[in-house]
Amino acid sequence: MIERGPEAILAHERRLLAGLLAAMTRPDAYDWFGADRVLLEGQGEGRVGLVVFNLRGTAPSALATALEEKHGIAVRPGLHCAPHAHRHLGTFPAGAVRISVGALTTPEDLRAAAAALDRLAG
Secondary structure, X not given: OOOOOHHHHHHHHHHHHHHHHHHOOOHHHEEEOOOHHHHHOOOOOOOXXXXXXXXXXXXXXXXXXXXXXXXXXXXXXXXXXXXXXXXXXOOOOOOEEEEEOXXXXXXXXXXXXXXXXXXXXX
């Protein structure tokens, strides 16, 4: 269990996301959007507990379905109530995939997600 309080939870979330990307062997198979590129460079500062990405050549909804059905990992595909943001990112109308973490997410959860993403990247 992590310490309580917003700063401790934020630090926990940043460590988890950095761990997700560090555990992936195929991050180059994905397009990472927005400030998530900061995480790819090994930095977590300035981030909240989510990353947005797409697997090249795979619809966000198909990736989300595969993660859930084959690996038991829930993510959110689509426009995330922000169609104009997705127009700006160039992901409209299909959107992107979002992984979110929180206070109860464990490093093991993110290692499992990294392994699943690597398998799906082929």
